Each structure stands twice: as structure tokens, then as C-alpha cells.
Amino acid sequence: MNTITTHWRKQLRNTARPAYLLLAELIADDIKTGRLGVRDRLPTLRELAADLELNYTTVARGYAEARKRGLIDSRAGTGTFIRSGSPSLRLRGGSGAEMTMNMPPEPDDEHLMARLHDSASRAFAQADLHDLLRYQDFGGTAHDREAAMHWLRPFVPDAGIDRILVCPGIHGVLTALFSQLARPGELICVESLTYPGVKAIxxxxxxxxxxxxxDDDGPIADAFEHACRTLKPKALYCNPTLLNPTAGTVSRARREALADVALRYAVPIIEDDAYGMLPRQTPAAIATLAPGLTYYVSGFSKCFGAGLRSAYVCSPTVVQSQRLAGAMRATTVMASPITNALTALWVEDGTAEAMLQAVRSESMARQALAARHLGSSGLQAHPEGFHAWLPLTPGWSPVEFASYLRTQNVGVVASAAFSTDGDPPEAVRICLGGPMSREQCDQALRLIADTLAHPLHPHATLRGG
Incomplete structure (x- = not known):
């Protein structure tokens, strides 16, 4: 009997707790205290049953409980090993490693939070609240649209106030554009991996x-041209910067090629640039390459916070902007004047830019953690973004990998959620933002890395080769 099992036997003798539960807790305690380390081999079921004077079934249940908690890993022919010292993490509501919703990180910056509070207080102290509580024309006031023009000009230099609408979130803009450009049964081209909301719309x-x-440069232009020639699509939808989910950015040359095809076949383009503000350098917006065809869409949910439901869309022409306003009015009536007023103030006084810089800085810190833990596993990410695309080892399917992590209270999204061609790759998307702290993010990434390194879990799919 080794020293570990001697210690366990003493503990088991002095408690009335179920032995199988106590066994899992003893393993967890010994990991925390350093008596057991990652990769340490544990006795076989029969050996441990004999050492502890327990029946075989009780020890098997104890190991099963420890395995459920992510403490050990059993491999046929090699034995049972300590899997990781990383504890399981509580999810939102609990709250920690919720890595499914693609939300920006929440910067831990007291001065920035104080600035947000102060500016919001000033905005409402100076506002005519009756005016903010009335119906307004769709698209925002002239003041709201001037702020939007200021925010968009670095990306769409010729954005004019008469072509800009202030809208209640990017998702609503996309719904209106899809309904306006394509009738039921008609076709819109999209990336083979794309924002799940587009599939729902x-x-x-x-x-x-x-x-x-x-491919590495983005949607393949020849495939787009073939679709234009044979299928007559009503629009091209693309998420060209930090694509959700792969974090890829369409190259300048590919943007030019896609714009060229769209111009030759007169196909409108919906450029969903939700993440376009995050990188400090990006290729020219497609809206600058095909300005007469492109609806450029941006917003604050990915560079400020998901609760700031304010989006800006610059249409190709004034007439198309007016038509889009009519389509959106039918479904959303108007964007909240209160939200518009707050957003406009934060754009004008520099608070929005300060928040963007803070989100970018925190994203970079978390991406460094992701690279440290998962970089050797082929992680795809942008250093200034907050989501990442993780290819899986052959021992896991995406759904089972995500399901197993969920039992460890870490949430990721399997590739099928993003697939539009019915052939999703073996990968998952990980969000590094949201309400979890940087420390919780680090713990979750450690757990993901350890899970990836030990694919032969009872819930994994075993494959030959």
C-alpha cells in the first residue's frame, strides 16, 4: 500500500459519508495540496479495492465520480491517471466560463466605468426627456446620424448623412435587408461558415x-461568380473582418475580386462589419470598392457591449436608404431615442473610442492566454479579437467536445452552428469575452487544453487510425 492510499484508508475509516463520493473528494484534495500531480498513475480498480478494503463496485463508482469532475482519465491498457488540477468552473448565473456567446470582454477599469456613469448622467441631465419618449422618424435624428457618420468615416470615407440610418442592432438590419433583397425561395450567397443569426433569419x-x-483569403471569388452565372443570387452576405466563427479576415485582393464579380452581375452586397472596429489595421471596406452596391453595417455590440443595441448602416444610395428605413419601420418602428442619444454622446465625447481601446487591450491579453494554452493545437485567432476557432484532435467530435466541456461548466460552440453547406469542420468556437474575469478565462482555457490533450474520455468518439 503506498502513502496516498494509506492516507485515503484513514480518511475512509473516520467518516459516515458514502465511500465513493469521499474517494473523489480525496483525489481532488490531493491534487490541490500537490500530493498528486498531472499524469500521476493511480492504482487499478482491483488494486485500490484491496488496499482500501472496499468492494470493487464502490471503487468503480468513486473513479467514475472523479472522472465526471474532470480529475482523472482512464485509458484502456495504460491505466488511470490524474488529468488536471484545473477545477470545473461555474457558468453564467454561477458565473464564470460562459464562452458560447460572442460578447466583448468587460474591461476592469474603474476610471473608464466612472466615465461611462458620468457621461450618461450628463446626457440625461441635459436632455429633453419628453422628446426622448416620443415617436421619432426611423433612422435617428440629424444629430444621431451626424455622430454615426463620424464613427463610420474611417471605414467608409464617403458615408453621407442622407445615406445613414441609426438602427436597433445589427441583427435587425440584416433581417430587414434579407427581406428587402430576397423573396421566399430566392437565394443569397454566404460564407460556408457564418454568423448563426443569418441562418435563423x-x-x-x-x-x-x-x-x-x-480559403485563407476568404470566400472564393470563382465560386461566387459561378453562383451569379447559374443561380442568380439576390445578394452576397459576408462578414469580412474577424469572421464569426473562424476569426479570418478577407484579404484586400479577395475583396477586390468579390466586388468585381458583384459589379459585373449587379448583385447587392451586405457587408456585416460587426468586428471591423477591433483591429487597428484592416483592408479597405468592400463598400469603398463597390459603393453603388454595398450596404455597410456596423454597430456597438462587439466593440462596446451587447446591451448597447445601436447599429449604423450606410446604404449605396439615398433612395435605397429610404427603402430600407421603410422595411425596418415595419418590423421595429424605430431605434430607441434614449439609446441613440447616449450612443451619440459617447461617440462625440470620445467615450466610445476609449471603450473600444479598452476592449481591444483586454482582448489582446486574453488572446495571449489562448495562444499560450492552445497555440500548439492549431488555434486560429486575431490578436485584437475576442473569439477563436479551435480545430479538434481525432479523438473528439465537435458536439461531444462541447458537451463534455459543458459538464465541466465551460461553454463552447460546435462548428455545426455556423455551417451553411452541411459539412462542418471538426472545430469549435471559443469566446474569450463576456462577464468572466481574465483569471476565469485563463482557468477555462487550461481546462480546454487539458481536455484536448486527453481525448480518450468515455464520452469521446473513438476513431481508428
């Missing part, structure tokens, strides 16, 4: 999605 409207395969 298309399903709701009865619009068909045609997947364009991706």
Missing part, C-alpha cells in the same frame, strides 16, 4: 442560403 423568411467555400 433565412429560415424565418424562407430565403435560401448558398454556401461559398472559404
Amino acid at each position: 433565412a429560415a424565418q423568411l424562407g430565403v435560401q442560403l448558398h454556401a461559398l467555400q472559404l
Whole structure:
């Protein structure tokens, strides 16, 4: 009998707790105190049952409980080993490693938070509250649209106030554009991996999605041209900067090629640049390459906070902007004047830029953690973004990997959620933002890395080769 099992035997003798539960707790305690370390081999079930004077079934239940808690890993032919010292993490509501919703990190900056509070107080102290509580024309006031023009000009230099609408969130803009550009049964081209909300919008409207395969430069232009020639799509939707989910950015040359095809076939482009503000350097917006066809969409949910439901869309022409305003008015009535007023103030007084810089800085710190823990596993990410794309080892399927992590209270999203061609790759998306702290993010990434390194878990899919 070794010293570890001697210690366990003494503990088991002095308690009335179920032995199998206590066994799992003893393993956890010994990991925390350093008596057991990662990769340490534990006795076999029969050996431990004999050492502890327990029956085989009780020890098997104890190991099963320890395995459920992510403490050990059993491999046929090699034995049972300590899996990781990383504890399972509580999810939102509990609250910690919720890595499914693609939300920006929340900077731990007291001065910035004080600035947000102060500016919000000033905004409402100076406002005519009756005016903010009335119906307004769709698209925001002239003041709101001037702030939007200021925010968009670095990306769309010719954005004019008469072509800009202030809207209640990017998702609502996309719904209106899909309904306006395509009728039920008609087709819109999208990336083969794309924002899941687009799939939901298309399903709701009865619009068909045609997947364009991706390479390192973005959607393949030849595939887009073939679709234009043979399928007559009504629009091209793309998320060209920090694509959700892969974090890839469409190259300048590929943007030019896609714009060229769209111009030759007169196909409108929906440029969803939700993440475009995060990188300090990006290729020219497609809206600058095909200005007469492109609806440029941006907002604050990915560079400020998901609760700031304010989006800006610059349409190709004044007439198209007016038509879009009519389509959106039918579904959303108007963007909240209160939200618009607050957003406009934060853009004008520099608070929005300060928040963007803080989100970018925190994202960079978390991406450094992700690179440290998962970089050797082929992680795809941008250093200034807050989501990452993780290819999986052959021992896991994406759904089972995500499901197993969920039992450890870490949430990630399997690739099927993003697939538009029915052939999702073996990968998951990880969000590094949201309400979790940097320390919780680090713990979750450690747990993900350890899970990836030990694929032969009872819930994993075993594959030959």
C-alpha cells in the first residue's frame, strides 16, 4: 500500500459519508495540496479495492465520480491517471466560463466605468426627456446620424448623412435587408461558415442560403461568380473582418475580386462589419470598392457591449436608404431615442473610442492566454479579437467536445452552428469575452487544453487510425 492510499484508508475509516463520493473528494484534495500531480498513475480498480478494503463496485463508482469532475482519465491498457488540477468552473448565473456567446470582454477599469456613469448622467441631465419618449422618424435624428457618420468615416470615407440610418442592432438590419433583397425561395450567397443569426433569419423568411467555400483569403471569388452565372443570387452576405466563427479576415485582393464579380452581375452586397472596429489595421471596406452596391453595417455590440443595441448602416444610395428605413419601420418602428442619444454622446465625447481601446487591450491579453494554452493545437485567432476557432484532435467530435466541456461548466460552440453547406469542420468556437474575469478565462482555457490533450474520455468518439 503506498502513502496516498494509506492516507485515503484513514480518511475512509473516520467518516459516515458514502465511500465513493469521499474517494473523489480525496483525489481532488490531493491534487490541490500537490500530493498528486498531472499524469500521476493511480492504482487499478482491483488494486485500490484491496488496499482500501472496499468492494470493487464502490471503487468503480468513486473513479467514475472523479472522472465526471474532470480529475482523472482512464485509458484502456495504460491505466488511470490524474488529468488536471484545473477545477470545473461555474457558468453564467454561477458565473464564470460562459464562452458560447460572442460578447466583448468587460474591461476592469474603474476610471473608464466612472466615465461611462458620468457621461450618461450628463446626457440625461441635459436632455429633453419628453422628446426622448416620443415617436421619432426611423433612422435617428440629424444629430444621431451626424455622430454615426463620424464613427463610420474611417471605414467608409464617403458615408453621407442622407445615406445613414441609426438602427436597433445589427441583427435587425440584416433581417430587414434579407427581406428587402430576397423573396421566399430566392437565394443569397454566404460564407460556408457564418454568423448563426443569418441562418435563423433565412429560415424565418424562407430565403435560401448558398454556401461559398472559404480559403485563407476568404470566400472564393470563382465560386461566387459561378453562383451569379447559374443561380442568380439576390445578394452576397459576408462578414469580412474577424469572421464569426473562424476569426479570418478577407484579404484586400479577395475583396477586390468579390466586388468585381458583384459589379459585373449587379448583385447587392451586405457587408456585416460587426468586428471591423477591433483591429487597428484592416483592408479597405468592400463598400469603398463597390459603393453603388454595398450596404455597410456596423454597430456597438462587439466593440462596446451587447446591451448597447445601436447599429449604423450606410446604404449605396439615398433612395435605397429610404427603402430600407421603410422595411425596418415595419418590423421595429424605430431605434430607441434614449439609446441613440447616449450612443451619440459617447461617440462625440470620445467615450466610445476609449471603450473600444479598452476592449481591444483586454482582448489582446486574453488572446495571449489562448495562444499560450492552445497555440500548439492549431488555434486560429486575431490578436485584437475576442473569439477563436479551435480545430479538434481525432479523438473528439465537435458536439461531444462541447458537451463534455459543458459538464465541466465551460461553454463552447460546435462548428455545426455556423455551417451553411452541411459539412462542418471538426472545430469549435471559443469566446474569450463576456462577464468572466481574465483569471476565469485563463482557468477555462487550461481546462480546454487539458481536455484536448486527453481525448480518450468515455464520452469521446473513438476513431481508428
